[in-house]
Amino acid sequence: MSVALLIVDDSGFSRKAMLKSIPEGWDVDITQATNGEEALAALRKGLGEVVLLDLTMPVLDGFGVLEGIRDEGLKAKVVVVSADIQPKAKLRVISLGALAFLQKPFNKESLAATLAECGVYSED
Amino acid sequence: MKIEPLNEEENEILQEVINIGMGQAGASLAKLLDVFVNLSVPRVSWVSDVDFVDQVEKLVEGHGNSWAGVRQAFYNQLEGEAFAIYGANGCQQLAGLMGYTDDDEDDAEEELLLDVTNILVGACLVGVAKQIGKKLDFAAPTLVGIGKPIEDLLYRREREWDQCLLIEVNFCLEEGDFSCHLVMLMSEASIEQLRSGLIEFMESY
Numbered sequence: 001m002s003v004a005l006l007i008v009d010d011s012g013f014s015r016k017a018m019l020k021s022i023p024e025g026w027d028v029d030i031t032q033a034t035n036g037e038e039a040l041a042a043l044r045k046g047l048g049e050v051v052l053l054d055l056t057m058p059v060l061d062g063f064g065v066l067e068g069i070r071d072e073g074l075k076a077k078v079v080v081v082s083a084d085i086q087p088k089a090k091l092r093v094i095s096l097g098a099l100a101f102l103q104k105p106f107n108k109e110s111l112a113a114t115l116a117e118c119g120v121y122s123e124d
Numbered sequence: 125m126k127i128e129p130l131n132e133e134e135n136e137i138l139q140e141v142i143n144i145g146m147g148q149a150g151a152s153l154a155k156l157l158d159v160f161v162n163l164s165v166p167r168v169s170w171v172s173d174v175d176f177v178d179q180v181e182k183l184v185e186g187h188g189n190s191w192a193g194v195r196q197a198f199y200n201q202l203e204g205e206a207f208a209i210y211g212a213n214g215c216q217q218l219a220g221l222m223g224y225t226d227d228d229e230d231d232a233e234e235e236l237l238l239d240v241t242n243i244l245v246g247a248c249l250v251g252v253a254k255q256i257g258k259k260l261d262f263a264a265p266t267l268v269g270i271g272k273p274i275e276d277l278l279y280r281r282e283r284e285w286d287q288c289l290l291i292e293v294n295f296c297l298e299e300g301d302f303s304c305h306l307v308m309l310m311s312e313a314s315i316e317q318l319r320s321g322l323i324e325f326m327e328s329y
Contacts, residue, residue: 010165011140013133017329056143056163083147084163086154104144105255107328 006048036060066096145251162296176288193277194241204310256321285309
């Protein structure tokens with residue numbers, strides 16, 4: 001059965017890069033969101049079993065999305081993909097419930113490895 | 125010869141590449157000031173060298189007439205001049221975070237502005253150059269002036285350039301906001317290098 005994958009990033013380029021880097025053969029239904037509000041709306045509709053989430057975004061940032069998921073009790077496995085490399089940012093997203101933190105710029109290999117680590121995708 | 129400015133797609137890549145550079149700048153700034161820095165999306169736009177002073181003045185309109193400016197030249201595959209412009213509030217806030225008081229020598233404030241500029245300009249441009257595979261070196265930053273109107277700070281450039289990249293960065297600290305404008309003047313050859321690098325970067329995905 002395919003997985004509902006939600007890609008959240010305000011940068012069109014960054015969303016395209018994520019789309020192109022998704023492991024081949026991973027059966028996913030993809031939804032895209034360009035800010036945190038759109039992401040929460042998609043999550044409420046069940047469109048994000050797995051979420052690739054940027055942090056620095058207009059309207060509502062990635063921290064806000066993680067808080068929303070927690071406060072509304074939404075079910076989502078979140079991998080944060082961000083250029084914010086402050087150690088405190090990583091600690092904060094993990095404490096807010098994210099499964100992993102992937103630093104930008106990422107590539108196919110680092111994305112696949114991170115998804116595998118979180119147990120949401122298997123390379124075999 | 126007039127060069128074509130970057131197209132929409134190239135600008136979108138540039139915006140993200142600068143965003144990644146600013147993530148590194150934020151982390152360095154957080155370390156220097158020992159605070160958590162909330163990053164915001166940097167705003168990026170191009171103007172021609174001829175009217176860049178007017179454009180910067182418009183950008184900061186209504187935010188007072190007292191600014192500090194630091195200049196830093198860069199050369200190699202990308203070549204140009206960068207200016208970092210700080211408002212009076214930003215300067216005071218930085219000084220406060222570093223524990224400086226009004227009684228301290230002006231030297232301390234100058235040194236802080238030079239350090240912060242080095243971090244911001246360095247992280248932004250090194251971040252960009254590294255991602256697009258271009259070589260870049262820096263001259264040491266120099267203070268152009270403190271407590272001056274914008275035009276006094278910006279007219280003192282080394283030479284005329286072809287294009288100007290305006291980057292508006294806001295770092296939101298727990299203790300309050302600190303914003304800064306980066307103004308990057310570049311040669312025509314550098315813009316072509318930038319363009320080819322951005323296209324290669326995009327194709328790497």
